[in-house]
Amino acid sequence: MKIDISTLTLEEKLRLLTGKDAWRTYDANGKISSVFVSDGPHGLRKVADNGETVKATAMPNLSTVANGWSREAAYLDGRTIADECIKNDVDVILAPGVNIKRTPLCGRNFEYLSEDPFLAGTLAKEYIAGVQSKGVGTSLKHFCANNCEEDRLSKTSEIDERTLKEIYLTAFEIALSSKPWTVMCAYNLINGVYASENKYLLKDILRDEFGFDGVVVSDWGAVQSGFRRMRAGLDLEMPFRDHSYDDLKKAYDKGLIDDEMINTSVEHILKLVEKAKNAKKKVEFTDEERHENAVKIAEEGIVLLKNDDGILPLNPGTLNGGAGLSGNVAVERLEQITTAGGVLIIGDKSVNPPLGGGGSAYVETAFKQRDLKSLLKDKMSELQVEYCNRSVMSPYASKETYVRAKKASAVIVCVGNDRSVETEGRDRASIKLHADEEKAINRLATINENVIVVVYAGSAIDVSGWIDSAKAVVWAGFSGEGVNEALADILTGKVCPSGKLAETLPTSLEDTYCGSSLGSPFVERYDDGIFVGYRYYDAADKEVAFPFGFGLSYAEFEYSDLAIEKKGELDYAVSFNVKNVSGVDGKEVSQVYVKDVFATVARPEKELKGFSKDLVKSGETVRVTVPLNARSFAYYNTAMKKWMVENGEFEILVCSSSREVRLKASIFIDLPEETQQSVYYLD
Numbered sequence: 001m002k003i004d005i006s007t008l009t010l011e012e013k014l015r016l017l018t019g020k021d022a023w024r025t026y027d028a029n030g031k032i033s034s035v036f037v038s039d040g041p042h043g044l045r046k047v048a049d050n051g052e053t054v055k056a057t058a059m060p061n062l063s064t065v066a067n068g069w070s071r072e073a074a075y076l077d078g079r080t081i082a083d084e085c086i087k088n089d090v091d092v093i094l095a096p097g098v099n100i101k102r103t104p105l106c107g108r109n110f111e112y113l114s115e116d117p118f119l120a121g122t123l124a125k126e127y128i129a130g131v132q133s134k135g136v137g138t139s140l141k142h143f144c145a146n147n148c149e150e151d152r153l154s155k156t157s158e159i160d161e162r163t164l165k166e167i168y169l170t171a172f173e174i175a176l177s178s179k180p181w182t183v184m185c186a187y188n189l190i191n192g193v194y195a196s197e198n199k200y201l202l203k204d205i206l207r208d209e210f211g212f213d214g215v216v217v218s219d220w221g222a223v224q225s226g227f228r229r230m231r232a233g234l235d236l237e238m239p240f241r242d243h244s245y246d247d248l249k250k251a252y253d254k255g256l257i258d259d260e261m262i263n264t265s266v267e268h269i270l271k272l273v274e275k276a277k278n279a280k281k282k283v284e285f286t287d288e289e290r291h292e293n294a295v296k297i298a299e300e301g302i303v304l305l306k307n308d309d310g311i312l313p314l315n316p317g318t319l320n321g322g323a324g325l326s327g328n329v330a331v332e333r334l335e336q337i338t339t340a341g342g343v344l345i346i347g348d349k350s351v352n353p354p355l356g357g358g359g360s361a362y363v364e365t366a367f368k369q370r371d372l373k374s375l376l377k378d379k380m381s382e383l384q385v386e387y388c389n390r391s392v393m394s395p396y397a398s399k400e401t402y403v404r405a406k407k408a409s410a411v412i413v414c415v416g417n418d419r420s421v422e423t424e425g426r427d428r429a430s431i432k433l434h435a436d437e438e439k440a441i442n443r444l445a446t447i448n449e450n451v452i453v454v455v456y457a458g459s460a461i462d463v464s465g466w467i468d469s470a471k472a473v474v475w476a477g478f479s480g481e482g483v484n485e486a487l488a489d490i491l492t493g494k495v496c497p498s499g500k501l502a503e504t505l506p507t508s509l510e511d512t513y514c515g516s517s518l519g520s521p522f523v524e525r526y527d528d529g530i531f532v533g534y535r536y537y538d539a540a541d542k543e544v545a546f547p548f549g550f551g552l553s554y555a556e557f558e559y560s561d562l563a564i565e566k567k568g569e570l571d572y573a574v575s576f577n578v579k580n581v582s583g584v585d586g587k588e589v590s591q592v593y594v595k596d597v598f599a600t601v602a603r604p605e606k607e608l609k610g611f612s613k614d615l616v617k618s619g620e621t622v623r624v625t626v627p628l629n630a631r632s633f634a635y636y637n638t639a640m641k642k643w644m645v646e647n648g649e650f651e652i653l654v655c656s657s658s659r660e661v662r663l664k665a666s667i668f669i670d671l672p673e674e675t676q677q678s679v680y681y682l683d
C-alpha cells in the first residue's frame, strides 16, 4: 500500500530526492520500494551490479523506427523492449529521446526520430504507449533543446519563444499524451538557465501548460545546484552523488527550499514507486519472437532511395509472396543475375553490420549476426553470391577483386558509419562517407554498371560524391540485430520496401543551415528559428539530395479523389484514394502538409500535420483519411501568448514526400472576429 509521506523523516525525504546509486531510487533501508531504471531507446542496456552489461535484443535505432512512419511498428518496438525490462527487473526504461535533428552533425541523431516535431512526437507517443502497456515506465528525454553533443554540459541553446513552442517543445507535448512515467531534463542550458533548474520549462510549461504529473528526473549528472533544481521543480537527481543530500539539507536549513517543495517532489516519487510496484507486468514474446520483431521493424524503416532500371529486387520472382512479377521481367532478370556472373558483395559491414550508434543507447546483443551473403543465398539458392573478403575500400584493393567485380552481373557495396562515428558525447565533423568508401563505389562503377550501394548510418550522409555511380541505393540505417535479414528480404523482393526519410539528406554540409559550425562552446544561437529541416530547405528554396518523407517502392501508387470534410470549427477529415497500379503488393506512406497561404507572420512553406501508412495490394485502392485539428493550422503568437489560427486560405497538400505534392485543395477558415488579432487590443 502507498507509503504515507507523514511517516517519513526529513532525512528520508531529502534522500528520496536523490538516487540511491547509479540506477536505483532511495529505499530508506527497505521502508520504501526502490525503482530500478536503465537505458535505452534501442533495447535494454542494464549495467548489473557486477558492472557487466546484460545482453538484450538490439532493436532498430529510433532513426530507423522514424523512417518506418509506422505507428504500429513504434508501438511493437516499445512492447518488445518492455519484455526484457520485465525479465531483468527494470521498472523504467530511459527512453525515448525526441530531440529535433537541427543539424546532421549531432552525434546522437541516430537515437532521435526526426527533424519534424509532429512525426517525432507521434511515433514517440506510440513507443511510450507500447512500453507502458506492459507495466514498464518510460523517460521522455532530453527536455529540452539538446540538439548537439559537444559541450552539452555547458552550452546554452538560445531560442526565441515561438521557435521553442513550435519546434523544440512540440514533440514532447505530443508524446506526453501517452503519459510517460518520467521526463528527463537535458544537460544543456536554455536561454542561459540549465534545463535542470529552468522553472519556466519544468513548471510553467511541463507541469502547468502540458499537464505532466509524473517525475522529472535529471540526466545523469545534469544537476548543478541542489536548491535551484528543487525551486525549479526537478524531483529526482540521478545518479547518487555524495554531496547531494548535504546540499539539500543546507538549503533547507537556510530556508532556500521549504517543506512544500520537498513534499511535492516526494509525492511525485512515491507515486512512481507505487506505479512500479503495482504494475501488471507480463512477458509476451520469446527470444525468437523479439528478434523477429526487430527484423519486422527494420523492414518497415529501410529506405529505397534509388533504383534505376528497376535493378532491384534481385529476384522479382519472390515478389507478391513468391507469385512474382507478371510478364517475363522476372525470368529475364533472374537469368541475367544468376547465370551471367552472379552478385559480388563487397565491404565488411555486410558481415559485421553496425547495429546502432554509440553511448548509453548501445545494446549488447547475444544474437549471432549472419552475413548478408549467406542470407541472400538462403533466399535465392540459384543466385551465385560471392563475398569479397579483400575490402576494396582500401585504394590498393587486389586486382582479383576488380576482375571478380567485372564478371559479376551486379555488385553490392556495403558502406556507412558505425558507433565510433555516430555516438553520444561527440558530434560529427563531416557527413561524408570515408574517402576510401567513396573511391571504391566510383571505381567499381567504371567496371560494372550495376553497383548497388547499401548505407548503414544513423543520420544524414552527403551522397553527392558517389550517387551517380550507383544504380541503386538502399538506406539500411542503424537497424539493430535484424538488419541483414531485413536487407536480404528487401534486396531479394520477399519484402517490398516502404520506408521514407524522417530526416532530409542535404546535398552537402555547406547547404545545411548550421554548415560545419556549431556555435561557440557556450552559446548556440538558434537563429534559423522555426525553419528547421525541410522547413529550412523550402524557405531557402534549396535543392536537397533526398527530401524529407522520400522513399521508393517496388510498387507504384497513384493518388486521387481528395475530399476535405469539415467536422467541427477547426476539425477536418482529409480523405483521398491511394491506388497500387503495379504488380507488386506494397505499403505507402501518404503525408498531409498544411500551408497558411497568407499569414501576418513568417510561416514555413508547408508543415507536416498528418500521415498514414497503408498496405495497398496490387491493383487495389485504399481510401485514406487523415484528421486535422486546430493545431494543424495554428502558430504560436508571442504577443498574445497563445496559439493562433488566422482567418484566410489554407492549402491542404497530400504528398508522397515533402517535395512531391500529389493532390491539393484549399479551405477557408473564417473564425469569429473576436478570436482574431483584434482581441489583443480589446484587453
Ligand code: GLC
Residues within 6 Å of the ligand: 039, 094, 141, 219, 220, 360
Ligand atoms: C546519459 C544520457 C541519457 C542516459 C543517461 C543514463 O548521459 O544523456 O540519455 O539515459 O545518461 O545513462
